[in-house]
Amino acid sequence: MRFRDGDIPGFHRHMRFGNESGHHGRGGMIRLYILHSLRKEPKTGYDLIKEISDKTGGTWVPSKGTLYPMLRKMEDEGLIRISGTGTRSKNIYEITDGGNDLLERTIRHRREAGEKMYMFRKIFSEIFGRNNTPAWENLSDIHHLLENIPPEKEAKATEITGRCLEELRRLAEDESGNS
Amino acid sequence: MRFRDGDIPGFHRHMRFGNESGHHGRGGMIRLYILHSLRKEPKTGYDLIKEISDKTGGTWVPSKGTLYPMLRKMEDEGLIRISGTGTRSKNIYEITDGGNDLLERTIRHRREAGEKMYMFRKIFSEIFGRNNTPAWENLSDIHHLLENIPPEKEAKATEITGRCLEELRRLAEDESGNS
């Protein structure tokens, strides 16, 4: 993923997983997302691109130049297969057992992956500064904390986030607020 | 950055900034970090690598094959310069005014950058699971609200999310809580 002349640092490129087959490079974030998404239901390349774009508010739009060859490559590797075709040369892909296995094996490293994400974020925040912490930075920190909340604290976490949500809702609909 | 056969997704590669000079590719996270770090004090390539590794607990160790050529390139571009040499062919680099300008212009996009980081986080969390609890539902709603917060309410939103973060932090480190 690369930013469109927006002069904004981007990332996504550092997501790497793999080596489950003893091979060297096994693809990064796009690959992982493909497996993850197809696990839910079969999709076309176009569907996948659109889904990511929608989910991230347009901040990540995987390039067609990457995604389509990636799909073909993953098919070759037996991770996904074409389950159907449609109009306009549409290919509908679904995940295979092999692909599912790989995904399972990868997400098992949830903890370590999260740690790395956190470290990355740390550097990011250091560079961009946090003296005037934007709401998004807070949200990202909240995100991290929620990832590591033990089950017995879930209820409390729900309460806290619920309160936050309520306050933000009030803020959002407060017309007399700060105008 | 790539993981050492740890089968863990990584990232760092997608950080991109630049285009301030109207050029196409202006380097990513490593470049940005170099500028950021040299701003504090002059350093060698080795210093920088070590610094990043130390700061991230070894989760990000920029490769020498990348960093040294990057330093030379940035020198060519007038972003940094050699301020001294030392034993063992050591080159000590410092940032130039041009480099400082570029860094300033880049971190000015703090808001957008933070948002993009968050989006990436979101996908990451979705893939690795654990986001189907009520707290995560709340977080998702919070995210949606933040997307539509007008600038004049930004400070208030920061306050609200900051409080939420604080409470979650306390929850996380509360050992007597629910054990």
Add this chain to the structure above:
DNA sequence: TATCAATAGTACTTTAACGAACTGTTCGTT
């Protein structure tokens, strides 16, 4: 003094992904 580890860097291949340009096929609108 010899050896080894740490500092410092070079060259080059591979990986992951972007971006741009292009082709082809519908589908909706005028």
Add this chain to the structure above:
DNA sequence: AACGAACAGTTCGTTAAAGTACTATTGATA
């Protein structure tokens, strides 16, 4: 019927960074 937009995909060059192997120079230790 013609046109434009959207769906669907291909080709290829570029960028960012990792990974590997290697060289060279100290500095510490036995």
